[in-house]
Amino acid sequence: MTDKFMQAAIEEARRGLAEGGIPIGSVLVIDGRIVARGHNRRVQNGSAILHAEMDCLENAGRLKASDYQRAVMYSTLSCCDMCSGAALLYKIPKIVIGENQTFQGPEDYMRSRGVKLEIQENAECIELMRAFIAAQPALWDEDIGED
Amino acid sequence: MTDKFMQAAIEEARRGLAEGGIPIGSVLVIDGRIVARGHNRRVQNGSAILHAEMDCLENAGRLKASDYQRAVMYSTLSCCDMCSGAALLYKIPKIVIGENQTFQGPEDYMRSRGVKLEIQENAECIELMRAFIAAQPALWDEDIGED
Numbered sequence: 668m669t670d671k672f673m674q675a676a677i678e679e680a681r682r683g684l685a686e687g688g689i690p691i692g693s694v695l696v697i698d699g700r701i702v703a704r705g706h707n708r709r710v711q712n713g714s715a716i717l718h719a720e721m722d723c724l725e726n727a728g729r730l731k732a733s734d735y736q737r738a739v740m741y742s743t744l745s746c747c748d749m750c751s752g753a754a755l756l757y758k759i760p761k762i763v764i765g766e767n768q769t770f771q772g773p774e775d776y777m778r779s780r781g782v783k784l785e786i787q788e789n790a791e792c793i794e795l796m797r798a799f800i801a802a803q804p805a806l807w808d809e810d811i812g813e814d
Numbered sequence: 815m816t817d818k819f820m821q822a823a824i825e826e827a828r829r830g831l832a833e834g835g836i837p838i839g840s841v842l843v844i845d846g847r848i849v850a851r852g853h854n855r856r857v858q859n860g861s862a863i864l865h866a867e868m869d870c871l872e873n874a875g876r877l878k879a880s881d882y883q884r885a886v887m888y889s890t891l892s893c894c895d896m897c898s899g900a901a902l903l904y905k906i907p908k909i910v911i912g913e914n915q916t917f918q919g920p921e922d923y924m925r926s927r928g929v930k931l932e933i934q935e936n937a938e939c940i941e942l943m944r945a946f947i948a949a950q951p952a953l954w955d956e957d958i959g960e961d
Contacts, residue, residue, distance in 0.1 A: 752899020757959040812904040814879045
């Protein structure tokens with residue numbers, strides 16, 4: 668069963684897809700409560716930096732260091748170098764990842780920096796990305812800096 | 815003598831300072847030409863993600879992978895985990911850093927990932943940050959995720 672926070676991240680991913688965007692979603696949870704939601708906005712905003720996790724962190728606004736340090740970041744997809752780096756900057760201690768089958772970020776490096784990763788291999792997350800990558804391979808390559 | 819690209823990054827940093835912001839600036843150079851400029855917008859936009867380098871990448875818009883892969887990113891200050899991660903995502907091969915005396919990001923890790931770093935220890939960059947950190951220590955701590 669999908670936990671309620673990952674379910675909220677998947678809802679964000681589906682919202683992005685409905686907007687014509689890349690279906691990746693994220694939520695930030697502090698003390699058991701969702702404080703911000705976000706989804707990839709490359710297409711919608713013409714953005715090079717608004718991956719789902721970045722959009723979520725931006726939507727959370729300026730939090731205190733102590734808030735980030737007890738947060739859990741949820742993402743439907745394994746976090747890329749940029750989004751992983753954002754989590755490191757703010758010392759977010761735990762990231763829950765929907766799946767890492769269609770893309771895998773620097774997971775070993777994150778663990779070496781002390782970040783706890785929980786990888787759920789959620790079938791709905793995998794299917795969302797598989798279908799998207801098959802439909803829009805060039806857009807997907809752009810999003811992860813590939814040719 | 816400060817090279818013209820670092821000078822442009824310093825101008826961005828000073829623009830940010832004049833706006834009441836954190837004085838860090840960045841430019842992106844491709845084929846010897848500045849294609850985008852940016853500066854830290856934490857204060858101005860209430861942003862948690864618009865460090866100078868991120869603002870610059872966002873201002874550059876959606877570039878091709880092959881554009882990033884021959885770009886040089888200039889920043890007045892050593893790049894934090896987030897901005898370093900953004901450079902890794904897009905495979906930017908070289909970063910020119912104004913100084914790493916007042917803050918140092920994951921420079922060894924960047925080198926281990928194949929990114930060439932040039933650290934200039936520019937006196938103007940150092941003085942901008944020293945004065946700012948002395949004047950606004952809490953704001954600076956917030957920007958780098960410290961208590």
